[in-house]
Amino acid sequence: xxxxxxxxxxxxxxxxxxxxxxxxxxxxxxxxxxxxxxxxxxxxxxxxxxxxxxxxxxxxxxxxxxxxxxxxxxxxxxxxxxxxxxxxxxxxxxxxxxxxxxxxxxxxxxxxxxxxxxxxxxxxxxxxxxxxxxxxxxxxxxxxxxxxxxxxxxxxxxxxxxxxxxxxxxxxxxxxxxxxxxxxxxxxxxxxxxxxxxxxxxxxxxxx
Numbered sequence: 001x002x003x004x005x006x007x008x009x010x011x012x013x014x015x016x017x018x019x020x021x022x023x024x025x026x027x028x029x030x031x032x033x034x035x036x037x038x039x040x041x042x043x044x045x046x047x048x049x050x051x052x053x054x055x056x057x058x059x060x061x062x063x064x065x066x067x068x069x070x071x072x073x074x075x076x077x078x079x080x081x082x083x084x085x086x087x088x089x090x091x092x093x094x095x096x097x098x099x100x101x102x103x104x105x106x107x108x109x110x111x112x113x114x115x116x117x118x119x120x121x122x123x124x125x126x127x128x129x130x131x132x133x134x135x136x137x138x139x140x141x142x143x144x145x146x147x148x149x150x151x152x153x154x155x156x157x158x159x160x161x162x163x164x165x166x167x168x169x170x171x172x173x174x175x176x177x178x179x180x181x182x183x184x185x186x187x188x189x190x191x192x193x194x195x196x197x198x199x200x201x202x203x204x205x206x207x208x
Contacts (some may be wrong), residue, residue: 016065088161107144
């Protein structure tokens with residue numbers, strides 16, 4: 001069971017990290033459009049639509065990845081003090097009552113939106129000669145499907161926690177730097193850092 005949970009986590013992580021490269025593409029595209037608009041006096045009417053679609057695709061396809069890392073925003077003022085079983089019970093109720101119906105509705109409605117968009121060869125009407133919209137709308141049911149799969153995994157995690165009294169492990173990913181572990185790895189002490197700070201502030205006085 002744990003292998004299946006971690007396998008789904010890896011899939012969500014791969015998809016989220018793959019779509020994260022849209023940030024790089026979006027940065028270059030915005031930079032070029034600004035340069036083209038103000039330096040070359042040659043704006044592109046389709047640029048705004050494409051930027052919105054790229055960011056929307058990134059936002060939607062990162063949903064399952066964020067859920068797999070338990071990274072979505074929650075009001076944990078009290079939640080963090082609860083024992084694991086109580087946390088799991090609350091999460092399970094919320095997943096069943098709100099998350100799964102909402103995401104299923106998203107995937108179902110998104111499928112209908114995408115099908116209609118493909119059927120009429122829909123293009124953006126915000127600007128003249130707008131880009132096609134149907135590839136972007138196709139992302140909606142795909143993102144919903146990934147969210148549903150990850151949501152089922154989270155429900156299983158809640159059930160496991162209710163039985164065992166502790167949360168099952170998650171797949172590892174990039175985390176914030178642990179300063180203390182880093183200092184241990186490079187064999188640096190707080191006194192060494194203090195001496196370095198003193199040297200930077202007063203290099204002449206530290207040489208005496």
